[in-house]
Amino acid sequence: MGQPLPIAVTSTQASGTYRPQAEVCASCSVRQFALFGALDEAALAQIHYRIADIRLEPGQTLYSAQDSGSAVFTVRRGVLRMERSSESGERRILRLAGRTDLIGLESILHQTYAADAVACTEVEVCRIPRVLIDELSVAHPGLTRDLMKRWQRALDDADEWLTELARGPARHRMLRLLLKLSEYGEDDGRLWLPTRQEMGAMLDMTFETASRLVSALRREGVLRSVDGRQARLDMDALMVALREDGER
Incomplete structure (x- = not known):
C-alpha cells in the first residue's frame, strides 16, 4: 500500500498570479495522445482552470480502492501501479500505467475506484473532473468515442497481464x-x-x-x-x- 496524500497539486491560479493552464496543455508533450488532444486552443482556454497538475513521489497514492470516483487522470510522466489487497492482506499488482494512459475511468460511471493507484516513480498527472467530461461529451461527441477506445485499451492491458504475466x-x-x-x-x-x-x-x-x-x-x-x-x-x-x- 502506498503512502497517503498529501500530494503536490499545481493550481492554475496561485497567490494572485495567473498561470495559463491552456498554454501548459497546448504545449504538453503528450497532448496529441491525451484525452483532450483533439480540442483546439480556444476550447482548452475554456476548461484549463478546471484541470489540476498533480505530482507524486514514489510510493505516494493518487487514489485508493473504494474511494468515491470524482475524476479521471492522464499520466504525463512516470509509472503508477494499480494494486489491490485481499482480506488477508496479500497484495496483488493488477497492471501498470504510464505516459499517455488514462486511469480512473470507472469514475465516469459514478463508481468507486477499483484499485489503489500508487506511484512507482516520480509521477505527473492531470486531474480531469468527471463533471467536465460529462459537459464536454455533449459539445464534442468524438470525446465519447475516444473514451470508449481508452476503456478498451485498459481492458486489453488487464487481459494481457492476466494471460501473459x-x-x-x-x-x-x-x-x-x-x-x-x-x-x-x-x-x-x-x-x-x-x-x-x-x-x-x-x-x-x-x-x-x-x-x-x-x-x-x-x-x-x-x-x-x-x-x-x-x-x-x-x-x-x-x-x-x-x-x-x-x-x-
Missing part, C-alpha cells in the same frame, strides 16, 4: 514483464525496475524465485542495473531469450 513458467513471466516494462522506459533507454517483492506481486511468484530469475538474466546480459530502481535492457538479448523460451 500471471500464467505459465516463471522465467517466461519474468521475460514478458521486462518486455512490458520497456514500454514505460525513458527516452535514454532507462526503465523502472520493480523490487523483488513487487515482481512477486505482479507475477504471482515468491521473492526468492524473482531474485533467482533476475540474477540469471543479469548473468546472461539481458538486464543491467543502473542504480537501485533503474535498469537497462538489451532488447536483442531479451527477444532471443523469449524466442528460445517459447521453443522449449
Whole structure:
C-alpha cells in the first residue's frame, strides 16, 4: 500500500498570479495522445482552470480502492501501479500505467475506484473532473468515442497481464514483464525496475524465485542495473531469450 496524500497539486491560479493552464496543455508533450488532444486552443482556454497538475513521489497514492470516483487522470510522466489487497492482506499488482494512459475511468460511471493507484516513480498527472467530461461529451461527441477506445485499451492491458504475466513458467513471466516494462522506459533507454517483492506481486511468484530469475538474466546480459530502481535492457538479448523460451 502506498503512502497517503498529501500530494503536490499545481493550481492554475496561485497567490494572485495567473498561470495559463491552456498554454501548459497546448504545449504538453503528450497532448496529441491525451484525452483532450483533439480540442483546439480556444476550447482548452475554456476548461484549463478546471484541470489540476498533480505530482507524486514514489510510493505516494493518487487514489485508493473504494474511494468515491470524482475524476479521471492522464499520466504525463512516470509509472503508477494499480494494486489491490485481499482480506488477508496479500497484495496483488493488477497492471501498470504510464505516459499517455488514462486511469480512473470507472469514475465516469459514478463508481468507486477499483484499485489503489500508487506511484512507482516520480509521477505527473492531470486531474480531469468527471463533471467536465460529462459537459464536454455533449459539445464534442468524438470525446465519447475516444473514451470508449481508452476503456478498451485498459481492458486489453488487464487481459494481457492476466494471460501473459500471471500464467505459465516463471522465467517466461519474468521475460514478458521486462518486455512490458520497456514500454514505460525513458527516452535514454532507462526503465523502472520493480523490487523483488513487487515482481512477486505482479507475477504471482515468491521473492526468492524473482531474485533467482533476475540474477540469471543479469548473468546472461539481458538486464543491467543502473542504480537501485533503474535498469537497462538489451532488447536483442531479451527477444532471443523469449524466442528460445517459447521453443522449449
